[in-house]
Structure formats: C-alpha cells, structure tokens
Amino acid sequence: MDALHTSSGLTMTGSAKRPHVVIVGAGFGGMNAAKALKDAPVDVTIIDRNNHHLFQPLLYQVATAVLSPADISAPIRHILRxxxxxxxxxxxxxxxxxxQQQVLTADRAIPYDYLIVATGASHSYFxxxxxxxxxxxxxxxxxxxxxxxxxxxxxxxxxxxxDPDRQRSLLTFILIGAGPTGVEMAGAIAxxxxxxxxxxxRNIDPKAARIILVEALPRILPAFDEKLAKKAQDGLHNLGVEVRTSSPVQDINESGVVIAGQQIEAGTVIWTAGVSASPAGKWLGAEQDRAGRAKVDEYLNLPGYANIFIVGDTASATQAGKPVPGIAPAAMQGGIYAASVIADRVSGKLNSHPFRYHNRGNLATVGRSYGIADLGKVKFSGFLAWVFWIVAHVFFLIGFRNRFLVLFQSFWGYITFQRNARLITHDYAAVVSPKPRERELQPS
Amino acid sequence: MDALHTSSGLTMTGSAKRPHVVIVGAGFGGMNAAKALKDAPVDVTIIDRNNHHLFQPLLYQVATAVLSPADISAPIRHILRxxxxxxxxxxxxxxxxxxQQQVLTADRAIPYDYLIVATGASHSYFxxxxxxxxxxxxxxxxxxxxxxxxxxxxxxxxxxxxDPDRQRSLLTFILIGAGPTGVEMAGAIAxxxxxxxxxxxRNIDPKAARIILVEALPRILPAFDEKLAKKAQDGLHNLGVEVRTSSPVQDINESGVVIAGQQIEAGTVIWTAGVSASPAGKWLGAEQDRAGRAKVDEYLNLPGYANIFIVGDTASATQAGKPVPGIAPAAMQGGIYAASVIADRVSGKLNSHPFRYHNRGNLATVGRSYGIADLGKVKFSGFLAWVFWIVAHVFFLIGFRNRFLVLFQSFWGYITFQRNARLITHDYAAVVSPKPRERELQPS
Structure with missing residues (x-):
C-alpha cells in the first residue's frame, strides 16, 4: 500500500500508518461493512449523501401513511458513534x-487503500x-x-x-410490478x-377505490414458491386488490396505463418493477450488466483490482451460475464479506475464501395480518407468517427506539386500522436556504 | 338568513334549509369551533390549506429532531369524521x-350564513x-x-x-426573542x-457549541411572573445557554447578528420574536392593529357584522382594556365562544353574553427536566412543573395515538438524551408533480 494515501487529513491522529478503507454508501451493504471493520487495524471513512441509514424495506409504509420517515431511519453517525x-x-x-486511488466529491479527493462501493440502485423504466x-x-x-x-x-x-368519470379515475391506483414491494404496497393502499x-x-366512498396490481409475468412474487405466491394472491383478492398477471405495460401517460391495448384511467400510478444500479459501475469503468450493475469476481472485487469491492445492488455477482439477488440480506452479507477479506489482507492472510451468499428465505406481507414465509424447506402463510415478518424486520432495524416504535405502530395499526402519518406536506418556497452549504467548504 | 346562501352545493343532502357555518382555518380556534357546533342545527364547512391540524406549541421539538411532524399532527377529516x-x-x-357573504378560493365561491375566521398568524420582522x-x-x-x-x-x-473561525461560527446558534418558544428552543438546541x-x-466537539438567546426587553418570558422567569433563566444558564437581555437586534445578515454595535458570527439564527396576523383582516376590510390583527367587538364580531366572527391570533380582542393574548388557550376559548353564539342565534336566542377570556396560566420548559408553571395564585418550578407541562400538552393533543407517542418520546428522551428524528431531508427536484392538482378541478 502506498503510504501517501494513508497520510491524508482524513485519517485518525496517531494512526497515520494504518490502511485507509473508504466505504461509499451507508445502506445495508456499507453499514454492515463499516461495523464489521470495528476491530480491524484500519481507519474507516464512510461516505453517504444522506445523514441517515434508511430501512428501505419499510419505505412503502411511509408512502402509505403508516410510519414517519424518522421511524425507519437512524443517523449514520449515531450508529457508528x-x-x-x-x-x-x-x-x-x-x-x-x-x-490515483481516490474517491472524488465536489470539493475534495479522498485517498483510499481499500474501497468498498455500496451505492445501491434506483428505479429503472426498462x-x-x-x-x-x-x-x-x-x-x-x-x-x-x-x-x-x-x-x-x-x-x-x-x-x-x-365529474363521476374523473372521480373514478382519481380513486384508481395502479401498481406496476408484483414483487414484494408491489404486493405489500397494494395491500397497504387497499x-x-x-x-x-x-x-x-362526505362526497366519496373511499371503499370504492380500485387498486390494480399489474405484472408482466404469469404470476406474482416470482422469487417465492408458487403455492405461497398463490396464497398471497388470494390474500390480495380478499383485500379487494385486482391482480392482473401476464399483463405487460404498453404505455404510461398522464391519465393512466395502457395494458393489452386498453387504457385504464388512473390518478395514481406507482412503479414497483425494475431497479437499475447507481452510476458506480461507470465511475469504476467496470463491465456492466443490462441493469447497469458492475460485474464482480468471486471475491466481490472489480476484476483486476484486489482492493476494490462492490457489494449489494450495485454489483452483479453470480454464484453457481445464478445471480445473487438484489435484496437487503445479500447486501449485508456482501458488506460483511468484503470487510472480512480486507481484515484478512491487512493482517497478512491472502487466501480468503470466495463470497458465498446464504439465502435465508423470503418474506412478504399482504395487508395487516396476513403474510407468507418461504424459508426453503419450511414454508408457511397466514397470521403467523405476518408476525414472523414483523419480528424479522424489527430485528434488523438498527437501534432500539426504531425497533420499539415499528413494533408498536404495527400492532397499533392492526388493532385500530388507522394511519398515523397522514400528513400532506407541501414544498413552499422556503424562507430558509434549503441547500446544504457544503459547496462553500474549502478543500482540506 | 338568505335562503340562497344555504342551498349551495356544499350543504348536506336533506338539510338544505339549515344555516351554513363556514370556518376558515383548522388551528386551535377553528377546530374547537367546529367541534362545538357538533350538535347545533347547522351545516359546517371547515376550510384549511393543510390536511392536518398541527399542535404548534410542540413544533420546536420537530425543529430540534425530537419528534416527527406526524407525531404532532392529525388529519382534520379524521378528527371530525x-x-x-x-x-x-x-x-x-x-x-x-x-x-355577497362568500368565502373565495382559486376555483369557487363558498356562500356562508355565519363565518368564523381563524387563520392564525405568521412571523413578523417588525x-x-x-x-x-x-x-x-x-x-x-x-x-x-x-x-x-x-x-x-x-x-x-x-x-x-x-478554518477555526468558520467552525466556531457554524457552531453558534442565536435565537431572537425570549418568549416561551425562544426559551424552549434554546434549551432543546443546548x-x-x-x-x-x-x-x-470526530473533528469537532458539539459540546463547544454556543447557544445565545437574545431579548430586547430587560427580562425573559415577559408573560410570566418575574421570579419564575429568573428561575428559567438560571435553568438556561445551567444548560450552557447565554442569555442576553436588554439587547435589541440592530441587524441580521448572512454571517450573523449585530447587537450593541457588535457583530456576532453565527451559522444559524432563528427568529422566535414577533408574529403578525394572516391577511384575513385585509380580506374583511377590517380595522387592524399594528400586528395586522383585525379589531373585533366584545362578541368577537367584525364590527357591524353580527354573522362574522374572528378568533385566535387573527383577532385583536381586548378585555377590561387589556389585550387577549395570542396563545392557544385563547384561540380555543374564542372558537368555542363563537360557536356558542351561533348556536344561540340559530335557536332564536339573541342576547349572548360577551366573550370572556379565562387565563388558566402559563407554562414553559427549560430542557429535559425543568419547567416553570405560573397558574396565577399557584406558581412552581422544577421537575414537577416539567411533568405538569408534559401532561398539559399531551392532554391537549388531539387523538390518543399522538398523546401516547409524545408522552413516550418525552420520557424516552429524558432517559436517553437521544434525538429520534435526526433526519436531514433534501428537496430533490421531484419526479412526482409536487403541487396539488386542485387548480385543475372544475368549479362545482
């Protein structure tokens, strides 16, 4: 390692010789990498454009007025304090x-000895x-x-x-893509x-709202066992959700969605289908797959760069010829793995084992009291699976307060059917300057 | 009453002959007026530009990352469902x-028989x-x-x-105006x-932050007993807040505040001083006081208009020659009073008694465990007054869930010293059209 890179202003006092690990992104991959490096003889800098780690699997509950943003967020600094x-x-x-082994921001270059890129994904409209x-x-x-x-x-x-036609259109909600997010969100809107x-x-009956879940494939929840997916579909039906499988979307416009040559008028259309990776693949000059994910080798390394790791949704990793899925547990495992390889190399151990993704199962909920759990050998559905979903999610929420609140609100919502965060906020022209003053900072 | 006004599209089916009461504003005044008209033989329309009633006295806890916005808000529709x-x-x-006896919005005119204006106030920079x-x-x-x-x-x-100077400036917080909001917010930032x-x-010590509370008058909390205010000032001192009384602000600029001819560099300056009334006084062509509040008679009527009431911060009411204060309890009492006069008149009773404001006391907190309570004859301070403050505020929060959460979070914060809503959100250029489609609606 080049000593110059570790003597930057960013390394810790009294430890200028320790290798500098830079982690880009504080999602599931990055946070778990940082935590796994806690006792390693390295200095770590974790960079994110937000000050908070976000528990993304529950984001749909913010969109449907069940939880507040702060309920599923925790300050990155606080977690790592x-x-x-x-x-x-x-x-x-x-x-x-x-x-040059540097991560670039608007106002500085941050040198690294090891780099973990965990910048996630955004949606893709194919x-x-x-x-x-x-x-x-x-x-x-x-x-x-x-x-x-x-x-x-x-x-x-x-x-x-x-106008009754316009009213009907306003009360029509279409979700495109029947993966877990689409299924859970459809249930929540219903x-x-x-x-x-x-x-x-007083003038409308919200019960008359139509919720339509659209899927191009012949079935919902393709990552799940087919029988369980069928049960989830029955659950959606009981909640009044219309499920349309084998229905590729032909067009989306201002007034609705075109499926099978027919326009369905809808005031709200939500994209729950594809994701595409962050620009990290481009930054690294990496070979990318169709979704923009950077191809990595069996050590999650950028090929040819043993000190650059790409984990989570940003990476296109394969295992036994099958792609590692773009879900939170895979990102967490990838982050922890990359940290362990770095710890190995820093302490002189160079023959790390390749990354192995362990599929611990798939969970999804349908509304307030029904879930499905596909744990490989064990598969179950119903109220028990819903409780299992809550416990599993709450267990992964970082920080006690969030755990408590989410649990409380889930049960409270179950009891009362109410929504606690029904807040319409507007973006008024702010009196306060809304942009961070970051660009005013001088390079250090 | 003119029958034309009550036969609008907005009145209820089967009750076209009932007088129509329009309430503008769903703050403490408007909400309490609406609730007090529950059993009156009238139709009520309450109009607000937000979908939620906001418990404004706790807003400073949102600004200081203790509570989420939804914790102190409740949907107006839900409260009145x-x-x-x-x-x-x-x-x-x-x-x-x-x-014409009409309230005007962008796309329609809403006729009224009785009008209650409760549109509150915004800040004034004198x-x-x-x-x-x-x-x-x-x-x-x-x-x-x-x-x-x-x-x-x-x-x-x-x-x-x-740059150490710039760092010091960034860690300096100045609050201007030492009423309850300024005092409570200074304690919370400290x-x-x-x-x-x-x-x-890692690079800064947040404990070195300076919090300066500036007041033009010779003392803080002018609405409180002087001894209690002194105790609050001692409490602020113990929290490390610098209090500068008799210090009128001469200028505020990009880099700080000028007091006594001297510039204090500060990255954050917060205005907790004056308020000015909403434009309702202008809409009504009313005589206004210096703060823009509409002068009302002893029945809270716009002089000459027995069917127009103005309550809360929008009104300039006097009692025994003294102004009724612009605080939540006065607004609530005003709203309930206006509703009772309307109920009287509708049922043929024309000799209502004039409005009488009952001062039930003043409360303020200083940090996480110290409060002052000025209940007229009874005055006390310390932990007991802090608990009293919590109970009084939680009691007034509308809806059980909010009551529970605020109480829980207050005690949790007390135990752990943590902040749960440390969320920096940015206003990215939204993919979603952020503006309500209201203007697209056709006039009914």
Whole structure:
C-alpha cells in the first residue's frame, strides 16, 4: 500500500500508518461493512449523501401513511458513534479515480487503500424513461413522502370532484410490478382506502377505490414458491386488490396505463418493477450488466483490482451460475464479506475464501395480518407468517427506539386500522436556504 | 338568513334549509369551533390549506429532531369524521366577499350564513423583512423541517471545516426573542449539542457549541411572573445557554447578528420574536392593529357584522382594556365562544353574553427536566412543573395515538438524551408533480 494515501487529513491522529478503507454508501451493504471493520487495524471513512441509514424495506409504509420517515431511519453517525476508527462524511460522491486511488466529491479527493462501493440502485423504466413523471418509484425518503402526498391528495381531489368519470379515475391506483414491494404496497393502499379513510369523506366512498396490481409475468412474487405466491394472491383478492398477471405495460401517460391495448384511467400510478444500479459501475469503468450493475469476481472485487469491492445492488455477482439477488440480506452479507477479506489482507492472510451468499428465505406481507414465509424447506402463510415478518424486520432495524416504535405502530395499526402519518406536506418556497452549504467548504 | 346562501352545493343532502357555518382555518380556534357546533342545527364547512391540524406549541421539538411532524399532527377529516353535519375542504382561501357573504378560493365561491375566521398568524420582522432569509421563524411543518435540516447541517459542515473561525461560527446558534418558544428552543438546541450529539463527531466537539438567546426587553418570558422567569433563566444558564437581555437586534445578515454595535458570527439564527396576523383582516376590510390583527367587538364580531366572527391570533380582542393574548388557550376559548353564539342565534336566542377570556396560566420548559408553571395564585418550578407541562400538552393533543407517542418520546428522551428524528431531508427536484392538482378541478 502506498503510504501517501494513508497520510491524508482524513485519517485518525496517531494512526497515520494504518490502511485507509473508504466505504461509499451507508445502506445495508456499507453499514454492515463499516461495523464489521470495528476491530480491524484500519481507519474507516464512510461516505453517504444522506445523514441517515434508511430501512428501505419499510419505505412503502411511509408512502402509505403508516410510519414517519424518522421511524425507519437512524443517523449514520449515531450508529457508528462508538466506533473510534470510523469517520462519517456527508457528501455526494461524483466519481472514483481508480489509478490515483481516490474517491472524488465536489470539493475534495479522498485517498483510499481499500474501497468498498455500496451505492445501491434506483428505479429503472426498462428504457421508457418518459414514464418516470407519471409512475414514480420508491427508493428514497423523498420518494416516499411525495407518494404519500400524491395518494392522500387523490382522495382530497376526488372529494371535490363533480365529474363521476374523473372521480373514478382519481380513486384508481395502479401498481406496476408484483414483487414484494408491489404486493405489500397494494395491500397497504387497499387497507388505507377500504378501512382507514372509510368514514372521513362526505362526497366519496373511499371503499370504492380500485387498486390494480399489474405484472408482466404469469404470476406474482416470482422469487417465492408458487403455492405461497398463490396464497398471497388470494390474500390480495380478499383485500379487494385486482391482480392482473401476464399483463405487460404498453404505455404510461398522464391519465393512466395502457395494458393489452386498453387504457385504464388512473390518478395514481406507482412503479414497483425494475431497479437499475447507481452510476458506480461507470465511475469504476467496470463491465456492466443490462441493469447497469458492475460485474464482480468471486471475491466481490472489480476484476483486476484486489482492493476494490462492490457489494449489494450495485454489483452483479453470480454464484453457481445464478445471480445473487438484489435484496437487503445479500447486501449485508456482501458488506460483511468484503470487510472480512480486507481484515484478512491487512493482517497478512491472502487466501480468503470466495463470497458465498446464504439465502435465508423470503418474506412478504399482504395487508395487516396476513403474510407468507418461504424459508426453503419450511414454508408457511397466514397470521403467523405476518408476525414472523414483523419480528424479522424489527430485528434488523438498527437501534432500539426504531425497533420499539415499528413494533408498536404495527400492532397499533392492526388493532385500530388507522394511519398515523397522514400528513400532506407541501414544498413552499422556503424562507430558509434549503441547500446544504457544503459547496462553500474549502478543500482540506 | 338568505335562503340562497344555504342551498349551495356544499350543504348536506336533506338539510338544505339549515344555516351554513363556514370556518376558515383548522388551528386551535377553528377546530374547537367546529367541534362545538357538533350538535347545533347547522351545516359546517371547515376550510384549511393543510390536511392536518398541527399542535404548534410542540413544533420546536420537530425543529430540534425530537419528534416527527406526524407525531404532532392529525388529519382534520379524521378528527371530525363522526361529525355528520361537518365537511372538510382542503383549499387555499384567497379572499372574503362580505357583501355577497362568500368565502373565495382559486376555483369557487363558498356562500356562508355565519363565518368564523381563524387563520392564525405568521412571523413578523417588525418592518425588517430583509432579515427573513437569515433568521427563519417557526410556524409550519415546513418551517420546522427546514430548521431541523439547517441545525443538523451546521454540525455536519463544522465537522468538514478546517478554518477555526468558520467552525466556531457554524457552531453558534442565536435565537431572537425570549418568549416561551425562544426559551424552549434554546434549551432543546443546548441539549442536542451538549448531550445528544456529544460523541458522534470526530473533528469537532458539539459540546463547544454556543447557544445565545437574545431579548430586547430587560427580562425573559415577559408573560410570566418575574421570579419564575429568573428561575428559567438560571435553568438556561445551567444548560450552557447565554442569555442576553436588554439587547435589541440592530441587524441580521448572512454571517450573523449585530447587537450593541457588535457583530456576532453565527451559522444559524432563528427568529422566535414577533408574529403578525394572516391577511384575513385585509380580506374583511377590517380595522387592524399594528400586528395586522383585525379589531373585533366584545362578541368577537367584525364590527357591524353580527354573522362574522374572528378568533385566535387573527383577532385583536381586548378585555377590561387589556389585550387577549395570542396563545392557544385563547384561540380555543374564542372558537368555542363563537360557536356558542351561533348556536344561540340559530335557536332564536339573541342576547349572548360577551366573550370572556379565562387565563388558566402559563407554562414553559427549560430542557429535559425543568419547567416553570405560573397558574396565577399557584406558581412552581422544577421537575414537577416539567411533568405538569408534559401532561398539559399531551392532554391537549388531539387523538390518543399522538398523546401516547409524545408522552413516550418525552420520557424516552429524558432517559436517553437521544434525538429520534435526526433526519436531514433534501428537496430533490421531484419526479412526482409536487403541487396539488386542485387548480385543475372544475368549479362545482
């Protein structure tokens, strides 16, 4: 390792000789990598453009007014506050210089000895980016609060509306893509309209809202066992969700969605289908797959660069010829693995074993009391699977307070059918300067 | 009453002959007026530009990352869902035509027989509106989340910063105006920096942050007993807040505040001083006081208009020659009073008694465990007064869930010194159209 790279202003006092590990992204992959490096003889800098780690699998509950953003977020600094070898940097990464071994932000270059890239993914419209304004996706807190506003305003507008056709359109919600997010969100919108809002309006009956879940494949939840997926579909049916499988979307426009040559008028269309990787693959000059993920070798290394690891949704990894899925547990395992290889190499052990993804199973919920659990050998559905889903999710939420609140709110919502975060917030022209002053900072 | 006005499209089916009461504003005044009309033989329409009632006295806890916006908000529709004579309208009022007896929005005119105006207040810079961009105030959810972002980003920027002067400036917080909001917010920022953030940074020591509370008058909390105010000031001192009384602000600029001819550099300046009334006084062509409040008679009527009531911060009411204060209890009492007079008149009773404001006392907290209570004859301070403050505030929060959460979070914060809503959210250019489609609605 080049000593120059470790003597930057960013390394810790008294440890200028320790290798510097830079982690880009504080999602499941990056956070777990950082935590796994706690006792390693390295200095760690973790960079994220947000100050918080986000528990993305519950983001749909923010979009459907069940939880507040802070309920599923925790400050990155706070999670890592006791980890003295680790610094947190709030900054937007703009590139990576793999020859100079530097991560670039708007105002500085951060040298690294080892690099872990864990920048996640955003939604992909499969080449139809013109659909984006009509069918927003769900990846960030802002996506979620925007969607929440859109969904709640649809009911408000329908209440005003006097044209019955337009009213019907406003009360139609279409979700495109029947993976776990689409299924869970469809159930949540069904319960919002059929239960939580049931008695709040005077001119409309929210129970009349149509929720349509559209899927191009012949079945929902392709990652699950087929029988379980069928049960989930029955569960959705019981909640009043219309499921349309084998229905590829032909067009999305301002007033709805075209399927099988027919336009369905809908005030709200939500994209729960594809994701595409962050630009990290481009930054690294990596070979990318169709979704923009950077291809990695069996050590999660960028081929030819034993000190650059790519984990989670940013990476295209394969195992026994099959792709490692782009889900939270795979990102966590990847982050922990990369950290262990770095710890090995720093302590002179060079023959690390390749990455092995362990599939611990798949879980999904359908509404407030029904779930499915596909744990490989064990498969079950119903109330027990729903409780299992809650416990598993709460267990992974970082920080006690979040665990408690999510659990409490889930049960409270179960008891009362209410939504606690039905807040329509507007972006007024802010009196406060809304942009971070980061760019005013001088390079150190 | 003119029958034409009650036969609008907005009145309830089967009750076209009942007088129509329109309430503008769903704050403490408007909500309490609506609830008090529950059993009156009238149809009620309550109009607000937000979908939620906001518990404004706790807004500073959102700005200081203790609570989430949804914790202190409840959907107006939900609160009034069982009140069958009442409709809720999400719309921005643009004017009032008192001759035609109509409330005007962008796309319609809503006729009324009785009108209650309860549109509240926003901050006033006493003629120095050029200070607004440098010293934001705190009246809406957006104000609070903007301030939260500004405060949390100040620490992030200081962590990056290498110039010690600029670092010191970033860690200086000035609050202008030592009423309850200024005192409570100063205490909350002091605890945020001296306790909650204490171990989260590597380059800065958040404990070194300066919090300065500036007041033009010779003492803080002028509405309180002088001895109690002194105790609060001691409490602030113990928390490390610098209190500067008899210090009128001469200027506020991009880099700080000028007091006594001297510039104090500060990255964050917060306006907790004056308020000015909403434009309702202008809409009504009313005589206004210096703060823009509409002068009302002893029945809270616009003089000459026995069917127009103005309550809460929008009104300039006097009692025994003294002004009724612009605080939540006065607004609540005003709203209930206006409703009772309307109920009287509708049932033929024309000799209502004049409005009488009952001062039930003043409460304030200083940090996480110290409060002062000025209940007239009874005055006390310390931990007991803090508990009393919590109970009183939680009691007034509408809806059980909010009550529970605020109580839980207050005690949890007390135990752990942590902040649970440390979320810096950015306003990215939204993929979703962020503006309500209200203007697309056709007039009914």
């Amino acid at each position: 006791k980890q003295k070898n680790t610094k947190v940097l709030l900054a937007e990464v703009t590139g990576i210089d793999r020859d 080449g139809n980016d013109q659909w984006a304004p009509f069918a927003p996706g769900l990846k960030t807190v802002n996506d979620a609060t925007s969607l929440r506003r859109k969904i709640l305003l649809a009911f408000e507008e329908a209440e005003h509306e006097t 319960e919002l309209s059929h239960a939580a809002l049931a008695s709040d309006f | 069982k009140q069958k004579n009442t409709k809720v309208l999400l719309a921005e009022v643009t004017g009032i035509d008192r001759d 003629g120095n509106d050029q200070w607004a961009p440098f010293a934001p105030g705190l009246k809406t959810v957006n104000d609070a989340t903007s301030l939260r972002r500004k405060i949390l980003l100040a620490f992030e920027e200081a962590e990056h910063e290498t 605890e945020l920096s001296h306790a909650a953030l204490a171990s989260d940074f």
